[in-house]
Amino acid sequence: MPWFDHNATAPLAPEARAAWLDAADSHWQNPSAPTSASARAHAKLDECRARVAAVFDEHEKQVVVFNSGATEGNNAVLCSEAYKTGSGLAIVSAVEHASVMEPARRHFGDRLIVAPVDARGRLDLAAFEALLRRGGVTFVSVMAANNETGVLQPWMQAARLAASHGAKVHCDATQWLGRLPADSLACLDYVTASGHKFGAPKGVGVLLVRACNRDFHGQFGGSQENGRRAGTEDLAGIAAFTAALESAAAEALPRLAERLAWRDEFEAAMTALMPDVEINGAGAERLWNCVSLKMPRHVSSRWVARLDRRDFQVAVGSACSSSAGKPSSVLAAMGLAEHEARRTLRVSAGRATTRADWVALAEAFAAVAAELDGDSGANLVVPV
Ligand code: PMP
Numbered sequence: 001m002p003w004f005d006h007n008a009t010a011p012l013a014p015e016a017r018a019a020w021l022d023a024a025d026s027h028w029q030n031p032s033a034p035t036s037a038s039a040r041a042h043a044k045l046d047e048c049r050a051r052v053a054a055v056f057d058e059h060e061k062q063v064v065v066f067n068s069g070a071t072e073g074n075n076a077v078l079c080s081e082a083y084k085t086g087s088g089l090a091i092v093s094a095v096e097h098a099s100v101m102e103p104a105r106r107h108f109g110d111r112l113i114v115a116p117v118d119a120r121g122r123l124d125l126a127a128f129e130a131l132l133r134r135g136g137v138t139f140v141s142v143m144a145a146n147n148e149t150g151v152l153q154p155w156m157q158a159a160r161l162a163a164s165h166g167a168k169v170h171c172d173a174t175q176w177l178g179r180l181p182a183d184s185l186a187c188l189d190y191v192t193a194s195g196h197k198f199g200a201p202k203g204v205g206v207l208l209v210r211a212c213n214r215d216f217h218g219q220f221g222g223s224q225e226n227g228r229r230a231g232t233e234d235l236a237g238i239a240a241f242t243a244a245l246e247s248a249a250a251e252a253l254p255r256l257a258e259r260l261a262w263r264d265e266f267e268a269a270m271t272a273l274m275p276d277v278e279i280n281g282a283g284a285e286r287l288w289n290c291v292s293l294k295m296p297r298h299v300s301s302r303w304v305a306r307l308d309r310r311d312f313q314v315a316v317g318s319a320c321s322s323s324a325g326k327p328s329s330v331l332a333a334m335g336l337a338e339h340e341a342r343r344t345l346r347v348s349a350g351r352a353t354t355r356a357d358w359v360a361l362a363e364a365f366a367a368v369a370a371e372l373d374g375d376s377g378a379n380l381v382v383p384v
Contacts (some may be wrong), residue, residue, distance in 0.1 A: 088138025
C-alpha cells in the first residue's frame with residue numbers, strides 16, 4: 001500500500017520499533033527516581049540526548065529538550081517569548097503551521113506582524129527585512145520547510161537578518177528534520193520538530209533551546225529536562241525518536257539526489273498526463289518528498305477518494321487544514337483563489353518510498369483522471 005501522506009505522518013521505522021521495545025522492557029523506571037534502576041534509565045535518557053545533539057551537531061550552545069512534539073514546542077516557545085518580551089513585536093511568516101500561527105495570534109495579539117511570501121510560497125526576504133527595519137521586533141518565527149507545498153524557506157538568511165536586528169529566532173523544522181541535514185539548525189535560538197514525520201512514534205518530539213536561555217520553561221511543575229519541561233519523560237518514545245532520527249539523518253544527504261530525481265520524474269509524468277496541471281511552489285527549492293498539485297479539474301476530495309480505492313493515500317492540501325474544512329491559508333498566501341485551493345492535492349513520500357512507487361502513483365493518477373473525466377461532471381470545479 002504506497003503511503004503518500006508522510007507529511008501528515010509516517011509509519012514506525014523498524015529501528016524505532018526495536019529501540020522502543022528495548023527501552024520499554026529494560027528502562028521502564030522513572031528516570032528521576034533515586035534508585036539504581038532509575039539511574040540506569042536516566043543514563044539512557046542522557047545517552048539519547050547526546051545522540052540527538054550530535055545529529056544537530058550542536059556544540060553545547062544549545063540543549064535538547066524532549067517533549068510531545070512540534071505543537072507543544074511551538075506553543076511553548078511562542079508563549080514564553082510573548083510573555084518575556086513585554087511590548088516587543090513578533091514576525092511570523094504567512095505560511096506557518098497553525099501550531100505557530102494560532103499561539104502567535106493569541107499571545108502576541110496586536111504585536112504580531114505576518115510577513116508575506118512570494119507566489120512560490122517562499123518568505124519575501126525584502127519585505128521581511130523592511131519589517132525588521134521598522135524596529136521593535138524581538139522575536140521571529142520562520143519555518144524550515146512548508147508542510148503543504150514542501151517549499152524550503154530561507155530560514156538561515158531570515159535568521160541572520162533577525163539576529164542583526166537583535167531579535168530571537170525560532171524555526172519550526174518539523175518537515176525538514178529527518179529529510180534534510182540538520183546540522184545548520186544548531187545556530188538558532190529555538191528549533192522545534194516531531195518524530196512521527198520520519199519514523200518515530202507519535203507524541204514525541206524535540207525542542208532545541210540555547211543553553212544560556214535559562215528562563216525558558218515549556219511546562220512548570222517538575223525538574224525534568226533540566227527544568228525546561230516538567231513531566232515524566234516518555235523514555236521508550238525518546239529512545240525510538242533517537243534511533244529513527246539517527247538513521248533518517250544518516251541517509252538524508254547520500255540519498256538526496258536520487259530522491260529529488262524521482263520526485264522530478266513524477267512531476268514530469270503528471271505534466272505529460274495533464275499539461276494544465278500546476279505544481280504549487282514550482283521553481284522554488286522544495287523537499288524531495290513532497291509535491292503540491294493544482295489539478296486542472298475536479299475537487300481534490302474526489303481525487304483522494306478514487307486514489308484511495310486504488311490503495312494510494314494522498315492528502316487534500318494538508319491534513320490539518322482539511323480537517324478544519326477551510327481552504328488552506330498557505331495557498332491563499334501564495335495567491336491561489338479558493339477554487340484553485342479546492343483542487344489542490346498534496347502527495348508526500350517517505351524514507352521507504354521507491355522509484356517504482358512514484359511511477360505507480362503517476363499511473364494511478366492517469367487511471368483516476370480517465371474515471372473522473374468519464375463521470376457526469378458533478379463536483380467539477382472550473383475557474384470562475
Ligand atoms: N509544524 C509543522 C510544519 C507540521 O507539519 C506539523 C504537523 N502537521 C506540526 C507543526 C505539528 O506537529 P505535531 O502534530 O506532531 O505536534
